[in-house]
Amino acid sequence: xxxxxxxxxxxxxxxxxxxxxxxxxxxxxxxxxxxxxxxxxxxxxxxxxxxxxxxxxxxxxxxxxxxxxxxxxxxxxxxxxxxxxxxxxxxxxxxxxxxxxxxxxxxxxxxxxxxxxxxxxxxxxxxxxxxxxxxxxxxxxxxxxxxxxxxxxxxxxxxxxxxxxxxxxxxxxxxxxxxxxxxxxxxxxxxxxxxxxxxxxxxxxxxxxxxxxxxxxxxxxxxxxxxxxxxxxxxxxxxxxxxxxxxxxxxxxxxxxxxxxxxxxxxxxxxxxxxxxxxxxxxxxxxxxxxxxxxxxxxxxxxxxxxxxxxxxxxxxxxxxxxxxxxxxxxxxxxxxxxxxxxxxxxxxxxxxxxxxxxxxxxxxxxxxxxxxxxxxxxxxxxxxxxxxxxxxxxxxxxxxxxxxxxxxxxxxxxxxxxxxxxxxxxxxxxxxxxxxxxxxxxxxxxxxxxxxxxx
Amino acid sequence: xxxxxxxxxxxxxxxxxxxxxxxxxxxxxxxxxxxxxxxxxxxxxxxxxxxxxxxxxxxxxxxxxxxxxxxxxxxxxxxxxxxxxxxxxxxxxxxxxxxxxxxxxxxxxxxxxxxxxxxxxxxxxxxxxxxxxxxxxxxxxxxxxxxxxxxxxxxxxxxxxxxxxxxxxxxxxxxxxxxxxxxxxxxxxxxxxxxx
Numbered sequence: 001x002x003x004x005x006x007x008x009x010x011x012x013x014x015x016x017x018x019x020x021x022x023x024x025x026x027x028x029x030x031x032x033x034x035x036x037x038x039x040x041x042x043x044x045x046x047x048x049x050x051x052x053x054x055x056x057x058x059x060x061x062x063x064x065x066x067x068x069x070x071x072x073x074x075x076x077x078x079x080x081x082x083x084x085x086x087x088x089x090x091x092x093x094x095x096x097x098x099x100x101x102x103x104x105x106x107x108x109x110x111x112x113x114x115x116x117x118x119x120x121x122x123x124x125x126x127x128x129x130x131x132x133x134x135x136x137x138x139x140x141x142x143x144x145x146x147x148x149x150x151x152x153x154x155x156x157x158x159x160x161x162x163x164x165x166x167x168x169x170x171x172x173x174x175x176x177x178x179x180x181x182x183x184x185x186x187x188x189x190x191x192x193x194x195x196x197x198x199x200x201x202x203x204x205x206x207x208x209x210x211x212x213x214x215x216x217x218x219x220x221x222x223x224x225x226x227x228x229x230x231x232x233x234x235x236x237x238x239x240x241x242x243x244x245x246x247x248x249x250x251x252x253x254x255x256x257x258x259x260x261x262x263x264x265x266x267x268x269x270x271x272x273x274x275x276x277x278x279x280x281x282x283x284x285x286x287x288x289x290x291x292x293x294x295x296x297x298x299x300x301x302x303x304x305x306x307x308x309x310x311x312x313x314x315x316x317x318x319x320x321x322x323x324x325x326x327x328x329x330x331x332x333x334x335x336x337x338x339x340x341x342x343x344x345x346x347x348x349x350x351x352x353x354x355x356x357x358x359x360x361x362x363x364x365x366x367x368x369x370x371x372x373x374x375x376x377x378x379x380x381x382x383x384x385x386x387x388x389x390x391x392x393x394x395x396x397x398x399x400x401x402x403x404x405x406x407x408x409x410x411x412x413x414x415x416x417x418x419x420x421x422x423x424x425x426x427x428x429x430x431x432x433x434x435x436x437x438x439x440x441x442x443x444x445x446x447x448x449x450x451x452x453x454x455x456x
Numbered sequence: 457x458x459x460x461x462x463x464x465x466x467x468x469x470x471x472x473x474x475x476x477x478x479x480x481x482x483x484x485x486x487x488x489x490x491x492x493x494x495x496x497x498x499x500x501x502x503x504x505x506x507x508x509x510x511x512x513x514x515x516x517x518x519x520x521x522x523x524x525x526x527x528x529x530x531x532x533x534x535x536x537x538x539x540x541x542x543x544x545x546x547x548x549x550x551x552x553x554x555x556x557x558x559x560x561x562x563x564x565x566x567x568x569x570x571x572x573x574x575x576x577x578x579x580x581x582x583x584x585x586x587x588x589x590x591x592x593x594x595x596x597x598x599x600x601x602x603x604x605x606x607x608x609x610x611x612x613x614x615x616x617x618x619x620x621x622x623x624x625x626x627x628x629x630x631x632x633x634x635x636x637x638x639x640x641x642x643x644x645x646x647x648x649x650x651x652x
Contacts, residue, residue, distance in 0.1 A: 076480070088546045088586040098628060119480065126530045127587055129600040129638060130629030136644070162478050165642050167489050167528035170585065184485035184514075186527040202483060245548035245590035252591040287547065319548055319590070333550055337585055343527075 005231050007239045008215050009255045011100040017134060020141035023102040029147060031218030035110045036155045043114040047217065049225035051237040056082060056173075056210030057285065057314045059236070059303040062217075066207060068197040069115040075204040079112040079120040080182065082210050083135075084166055084173040086125060087286035088337060089317035092241035092253050093211040097131045100215075101138045105161075107217030108209070109147060112159050115207050119160050123178055126166040135163050170341035174389045175208045177343065188345045189389035212241060233259035236302035236313075244270040246320040247277070259305070263297040266320060277322040281405065285314015287334045288394025290401030291327075311401070326421040327406040328413050331398045332360035338395035349392035352383040356399060368414035376403060463495055463506045471645055472513050478644075484514050488524050490643045492531045497640035501532040530600075530642070537573045537580030538634040539618050541565055542597045543611070545583050548590035553607070557594045558583055560608030564615035579615065580635075592627065599638040601626040 011018045011026060023029070035043050048063025069077060081104070085093040096104060112120045122139075124132045139161050142148040150158050164182055171177045172187040179201050181187035200206025216238060220228045229237045236258040242265050245251045249271025256265055266272060266282065273279050281291040284301060289312040292299065299309045306313045321330055339353035356379055359372050380396040387393070403410060412420040464472060472491055479486040491513060495506035502525055504518075511518040525531045543549075543558040558581075562569050565579035573580045589595045592604030596611050603614060604627040617624045623631040632638040 085588045086586060089548055089590055090586075091588045091590050094588045125588070126528070126642065127584075127597070127600050129632055129641060130602070130626070133629065133641065163644060164486070165489065165493070165644065166530075167492070167642075168530035169528050181489070182486060183483070184488040184524065186524055202480065243590065245593060246551045251548070251593065317590075319551075321551065325551065330547060333545075333547055337546055340585060 004256055005239060006255055007219050007228075007231065008096065008103070008212070008241060009100075009253070011103075012095075014099070017098060018100045018102065020102060020138070020145060023100070024145075027222075028102055029106055029145075029218075031221035032106050032109055032147060033153065035113060035221045036153055036157065040114045040116055043110060043221065046225050047114070047220055050220045050228040051225070051235070052213070052216050052220060052228065053236060053238075053303065054210060055212035055216075055240065055315070057087070057288075057312075059313060062209065062213055065197065065209075066111065066114050068195070069205045069207050070198060071116060073205055076119060076202075077115055077117040078201045078204060078206045079108060079115065079117040080175075080178065080201060080206055080208045081108050081120065081122040081214060082173060082175065082178060082208055083128070083131075084123050084125045084178060085128075085211070085315075086170040086173050087288060087315050087317060088334065089243060089245050089283060089286045089319040090315040091243045091245075092316065094128065094131055095253050096211055096215050096241070097128075097134055101131075101134050102142070103218060104211045104215040105138055105142060106147075107214030108161075109142075109152070109159060110217050110221055111207060111209055111214060113157055115205075117207065118158050119162065121162050121164050121182060121201070123172070123182060124163055124165050126168045132163065132165055139163060169343070170337075171343045171389070171391060174391065177389065178208070179206065186343070188343045189391075191388055231257045233257075233300065233302045233304075235304055240301070240313075240316045242269075242301070243315070243317045244320070245318070246282075247273050247279075247322040247325070248320050249274050256301075258302040259300045261297065262292075262299050262301055262318070265301065266297065266318060270318075270320075273320065273322045277324065279320060280323045280325060281321045281327060281330070281402070283314075283317065283319045283398075284311050286317040286394075287319070287337065288312075288390070288397050289314040290397045291405060292401075293405050311397075324421065326364070326419050327402045327409050328360060328364045328419070331402045332357060332364050334398040335360055335395060338391065342391060342395075346387035346389075346392065348383045348386040349395065352379055352392065353395050355379060356395065360399075363410060363413050364419070366413070366417040366419070368410075368417075370414060372414065373403065373407070373410055463498055463503070463509050465498075468494060468498065469513075471643075475644060476513070485516060488514060488516075488521060489528070489531075492521070492525055493639045493643035494645070496531065497636050497643060497645075500538070500636050500639075501535055503533075532635075535573055535577060536635060538578050538636075539598050540580040540582060540600070540635055541611070541615065542582045542584040542587070542600070543606075544585065544587045544589075544593070544595045546586040548586070549594040552593040554594040556608045557596060557606050557611050561596065561611045561615065564612040578619065598626070599632055599635055601629055601631060603627055 052062040053059045169187045172181045176190040177187040196206045232238045254269040279294045335356040342349045344350045380400045383392045476484045476487040491510045511521045545554040566574040567581040596603045596606045
């Protein structure tokens with residue numbers, strides 16, 4: 001464990017946030033100095049050669065994304081840093097900013113130079129009051145040191161950075177919704193194409209990158225693509241910060257090479273499930289990635305292998321449930337999240353998430369019907385790939401995967417009219433073992449509504 | 457509408473101009489969220505007058521501003537309390553006892569379950585979605601700064617300390633002050649002392 005390669009978290013042992021002085025003392029802004037001596041095209045080539053892939057969830061090759069940004073369109077080019085981290089279970093961007101914020105800022109300046117952008121926006125999640133205050137300070141520090149502003153380090157290159165705070169909306173992490181929000185509208189996604197690279201912010205060429213992606217960039221430039229490819233797997237080079245939460249001994253962010261097994265991350269790094277209990281289910285990359293089980297602990301955590309196992313690497317947010325957790329309840333809670341966060345633009349998502357909560361809620365409460373499982377399956381099929389953005393697809397993940405791996409548990413909830421895991425009786429949510437009014441239909445037998453008819 | 461600006465003082469209207477100037481020429485509308493925060497920093501929420509004033513500053517209609525204001529949960533159109541206590545109940549926090557913490561927060565703050573604000577207007581309690589600090593579950597924030605690994609006892613103590621006029625140090629960062637002052641920070645105003 002001690003010889004795990006560390007790229008991104010090297011300064012996390014520092015007691016305080018790493019401000020400019022300390023960042024410079026520990027080798028900071030060397031990647032930028034090197035990049036500014038190269039042409040923008042050479043910078044893009046280096047990042048392409050490194051094989052770095054976006055860490056925000058989709059895993060798209062970063063250098064390729066940069067190369068899509070057209071030059072000489074006669075319009076300004078924008079860089080937007082996506083710091084709207086909101087995927088349930090994900091907290092690595094926050095810690096990257098709280099501990100070593102200049103690292104990603106340096107990466108952002110390099111990215112802006114590569115696509116010849118002179119205005120960069122950092123979209124900071126509204127709830128991140130403290131991380132946002134850190135951003136204000138580091139941006140001011142970077143101006144003072146001549147890493148931002150006019151004629152950066154005497155190269156003639158200019159870049160201004162604007163911090164823009166969101167105001168509480170998960171959907172704004174979706175890049176086109178983020179752009180709508182930044183333009184001063186409701187955060188609703190847009191149809192693609194045109195892709196943001198061509199028509200993004202203010203209908204101008206726009207590059208959008210996640211904080212963790214950008215944090216890798218200074219290292220790629222300073223130490224080179226070949227060095228970077230020395231970590232991780234062939235198609236997924238580099239390291240990843242895995243956010244591990246839920247039923248583990250030591251929840252936290254753990255940096256490990258891509259391709260590390262889930263077992264190593266969950267059991268060795270995070271200490272495994274407490275109390276000798278059995279691991280029941282885990283997500284590889286946040287609530288929008290399908291659950292896997294204890295049968296999948298030897299899956300190598302890279303983009304390809306996780307997908308081959310039937311899920312997605314997503315943001316690397318590993319949420320762990322143990323054998324005492326009710327998967328119907330877990331799924332209902334996550335579906336409630338999507339119902340709350342659906343922006344309402346697309347009917348399958350707006351209605352599907354809402355109905356999903358109701359059907360799951362009634363199964364949880366012991367009022368499920370045999371037809372409900374088919375209904376949930378139909379619901380998923382009517383949502384998947386049927387909306388403008390991936391929020392609806394993400395909402396289907398916990399429903400479809402829990403039905404797949406824990407079908408018996410659903411059946412028993414319905415057949416026994418109680419939770420087979422916790423033993424709680426009808427009308428009583430397993431959460432707290434108390435009656436609750438916020439689970440729909442928990443208090444009394446509901447009216448039967450055939451949702452499949454409603455959706456058709 | 458423009459004849460009786462009542463929410464923003466002349467000083468704050470100047471600040472509003474500085475905020476809109478952050479965005480490229482002709483893109484004033486991008487400042488709608490920071491300006492809503494600015495109005496919220498005066499009123500503790502955003503009233504209809506506030507919406508009108510933001511519309512006037514941006515040259516768009518009140519309805520357009522309202523459409524934005526109603527989309528985002530941190531723009532509060534109803535009174536929300538001096539201290540907004542948010543309890544995350546999403547999965548990682550739920551797995552570690554968030555439900556009990558939420559109930560304790562309601563009790564301690566005197567906000568009935570299903571209600572939003574205490575009678576004296578001091579506290580708001582909200583069930584929150586994932587706050588991106590799942591290593592510290594269950595997470596509670598007060599005016600959106602974090603208190604890690606809470607328990608029903610700890611959240612009760614936290615609320616009681618606030619009631620006594622104390623501002624307990626959060627797990628990371630510094631306390632932004634009451635909800636109005638937090639909104640001022642979020643508007644991106646330069647209260648030098650608020651920057652770390």
